Amino acid sequence: MPEYMVIVVRSLMTFFFVLLMARILGKKQIAQLTFFDYITGITIGNMASAMAINASLQPINAVIGVTIFSVLTLLIARGAIGSLTFRKLVEGSPTILIKNGDVLEKNLAKVNITFDDLMMGLREKNAFKLSDVEAAVLETNGKISVMKKTEYNPLTPKDINLPVESEHTPSLIIIDGVLMSKRLNYLGYSEEWLLGEVMKQGAKDFKEIYLAQIDSTGKVYVDLYNDEEKQQQVKQKPLLSAQLRKIQADLEGFAIQTNDQAAKQMYYNQSKEIQDLINHINPYLKE
Structure with a gap:
């Protein structure tokens, strides 16, 4: 077999093997990676690259090496979850850099952080003045967490006892x-209602929309394929037609939801009247 074909086959085998190991090790955000995770990842990557392109290296040897590192990493991660002492031994523990507004110089020296490094970490958290900071902690992933003094924290509705409606996770609907x-x-929500909402933002049809998202309050965000159309004035006649269809759909929905037969019949009758109105004025709404 030609050498380039050997490299192709080894690379494919390596790719799927590393993918398998990554799935076994599980997900972890980049920002949460400790120094140990970082070094382990580099080591496994070097072994995998050697397995792919180093023809003198037996594939089975590389597989054994990557497997051992992956299994040990997984075992250590599991051990860290189950034991606080073991977690401190492997990952270390957070270091307090500022306490009660005072910089702890000894702790800075202990973790080899200069004053410039500290100030850069504070600025990343929008804390440009030391006088604004109550506490700062160096996390095990190398990031600095900052707690500002109470008087410098942003004002929230809760601080002034202002009632607000709770929001939930928004959903992509297009x-x-x-x-x-x-x-x-x-x-x-009904399709008729959604069509009326997206038409307000310049879309004539769902197919013109790249993404649309609705939040828990019913507000719809629309991103069009052609963003210039969103800047154009929305035509009122098609919008009126969509709003009438929305009202009709709402009435039909009310009829389905209620158990009162009289109310159910009333909703259906009103829905039929709206449909008759739409049929009557629809020719005048076309542009």
Whole structure:
């Protein structure tokens, strides 16, 4: 077999083997990686690259090496979860750099951090003045966490006893021009209502939308394929037609939800009247 074909085969084998090891080790955010995780990742990467392109290295030897490192990393991670003492031994513990507004010079020297490094970490947290900082901690991933003094924290609605409506996770309801109908129905909204909302933002059809997201308050964010269309004035006649269809859909929804037969019939009758109105004025709403 030609040498380049050997490299191709070894590279493919290495890729899927490393993918398997990565899945076994699990997910961890980059910002949460400790120095140990960083070094282990580099070592496994070097072993994998050697397995892919070093023809003198037996693949089985590289597989054994990567497997041992991966298994040990996994065992250490599991051990760190189950034992506080073991976690401190492997990952270390956070170091207090500023306490009660005072810089702890001995702790800075202990972790080899200069005053310039400290100030850079504070500025990354929007703390440009030492006088604003109550406490600062060097985390095990090398990041500096900052707690500002109470008087310098942003004012929140809770601080002034202002009641606000709780918000929940927003949901994407249109992705690449495709409407997520089941998701929209689960949230309790109709397609007619959504069409009216997106038309307010310059879209004539769902296919013109790249992404649309709805939050827990019913506010819809729309990103069009052609952003220039969003800047154009929304035409009122098609919007009126969409709003009438929304009202009709809402009435039908009310009829389905109620158990009162009289109310149910009333909603259906009103829905039929709206449909008759739409049929009557629809020719005048076309542009």
